[in-house]
Each structure stands twice: as C-alpha cells, then as structure tokens.
Amino acid sequence: AQKVTQAQTEISVVEKEDVTLDCVYETRDTTYYLFWYKQPPSGELVFLIRRNSFDEQNEISGRYSWNFQKSTSSFNFTITASQVVDSAVYFCALSEAGDDKIIFGKGTRLHILP
Amino acid sequence: NAGVTQTPKFRILKIGQSMTLQCTQDMNHNYMYWYRQDPGMGLKLIYYSVGAGITDKGEVPNGYNVSRSTTEDFPLRLELAAPSQTSVYFCASSYGRTNEKLFFGSGTQLSVL
Numbered sequence: 385a386q387k388v389t390q391a392q393t394e395i396s397v398v399e400k401e402d403v404t405l406d407c408v409y410e411t412r413d414t415t416y417y418l419f420w421y422k423q424p425p426s427g428e429l430v431f432l433i434r435r436n437s438f439d440e441q442n443e444i445s446g447r448y449s450w451n452f453q454k455s456t457s458s459f460n461f462t463i464t465a466s467q468v469v470d471s472a473v474y475f476c477a478l479s480e481a482g483d484d485k486i487i488f489g490k491g492t493r494l495h496i497l498p
Numbered sequence: 499n500a501g502v503t504q505t506p507k508f509r510i511l512k513i514g515q516s517m518t519l520q521c522t523q524d525m526n527h528n529y530m531y532w533y534r535q536d537p538g539m540g541l542k543l544i545y546y547s548v549g550a551g552i553t554d555k556g557e558v559p560n561g562y563n564v565s566r567s568t569t570e571d572f573p574l575r576l577e578l579a580a581p582s583q584t585s586v587y588f589c590a591s592s593y594g595r596t597n598e599k600l601f602f603g604s605g606t607q608l609s610v611l
Contacts, residue, residue, distance in 0.1 A: 419599065427605055429602040431600065475541065481595075481597070484546060484595065485546060486543070487557070
C-alpha cells in the first residue's frame with residue numbers, strides 16, 4: 385500500500401532564509417504521481433505541483449523548487465528567500481496509476497518569522 | 499465558477515445525532531473524495547467515488563456513509579455522531595483519474611459534544 389511520510393512536523397525560519405520540506409513516499413507501483421498542496425491559515429487547500437514517476441526533472445517556479453529523486457523515494461520542496469506569506473501547512477500526496485485513491489502525508493507546518 | 503461547494507461551514511452535533519455534509523461541484527468532474535483533517539494527522543481519505551453510482555471506502559470509512567446519485571453531488575452521512583468524528587471535513591473533486599490535481603471545497607468544521 386502506498387504511504388507518504390513528512391517527518392518534519394513543524395519548522396520555523398526567519399524571513400528570507402531558504403527552507404526545505406521533506407517528503408518520502410512508498411509505493412510498489414512503477415507508475416505513480418506525486419503532489420504538493422498548500423494550506424494557508426485561511427484553511428483552503430491549494431494545489432502547487434504534480435509530478436509523474438517518469439519525469440525526474442527538477443522543477444522551479446519562482447521561489448519554489450521541487451527535487452524528485454526516485455533512488456531515495458523523495459520529493460522535496462524548497463522555498464528560496466522565504467516570505468511571511470509562505471507560512472502555511474504543506475502536504476505531500478501520492479497516487480498510484482492502478483488505484484483511485486490519493487493519499488496524503490501528515491503535513492509540515494511552516495512558520496516564517498518576520 | 500463555483501467549483502466545489504460544501505455546506506454547512508460549521509456544525510455542532512450532540513453525541514448520537516445524525517447529519518449530512520453536502521458537497522456539490524459544477525466542473526463535471528468524475529472523481530470525488532471526502533477527507534477528514536485532524537490536528538497533526540494530515541488528511542485521511544474517508545470515501546471516494548469514480549462516477550455516479552459508484553463509491554468505495556478509503557482509509558477511515560467507519561461511521562460514515564456516502565452516495566453518488568449524480569455527477570455533481572457527493573453527500574457524506576454521519577449516522578450516530580461520536581466525539582471521535584470531531585474534525586474538519588473536506589470534499590474534493592478531479593476530472594480524471596488520480597493523476598489529476600484535486601479541487602477542494604472550503605471545508606466543514608464539525609464538533610461532536
């Protein structure tokens with residue numbers, strides 16, 4: 385069965401620092417999809433990125449970047465030059481091509497201190 | 499577009515009461531999901547549906563029921579509310595299979611006292 389582990393429960397950094405959120409996954413499927421979602425203090429859940437298992441290219445979107453490494457079953461998320469507005473809970477999620485479920489990790493609560 | 503709409507936003511139940519959390523989407527999505535979010539526990543899948551008339555259990559289905567009579571609606575029913583069901587409930591939908599991103603509703607905060 386698939387599993388997502390976000391070992392960092394809570395992280396605090398000072399504004400403008402870089403921060404990396406870890407995500408480790410387990411799956412027996414060769415085709416799978418990884419996601420990151422953001423939940424700001426307002427409570428809604430916002431999609432950030434999707435990556436399929438055949439695309440190991442790292443992705444950069446502004447201050448956000450994602451590092452996908454199949455060798456270590458990790459899909460880490462880095463925020464560069466963090467800002468207070470980045471304060472949120474971030475969830476990593478996994479789905480397998482042969483399944484209809486999307487499983488989430490427990491989330492990492494990120495505090496960006498001014 | 500309204501997207502995914504959940505009602506109510508807040509509800510307080512007494513132990514043993516029943517209620518239905520409503521979820522509707524106007525994007526013609528086939529896949530719909532119910533998750534619950536407990537503090538520090540992330541999102542747990544309760545039930546999901548891959549189309550009208552088809553539902554299946556997720557990780558934590560006990561104490562809940564669902565139905566999917568139309569593509570748009572996916573209500574979640576609590577028959578005998580228990581304190582352990584105090585949580586924030588999110589409904590989500592996606593167009594295709596699980597390689598698609600989820601669109602979430604704004605959530606329902608439920609307290610069972």
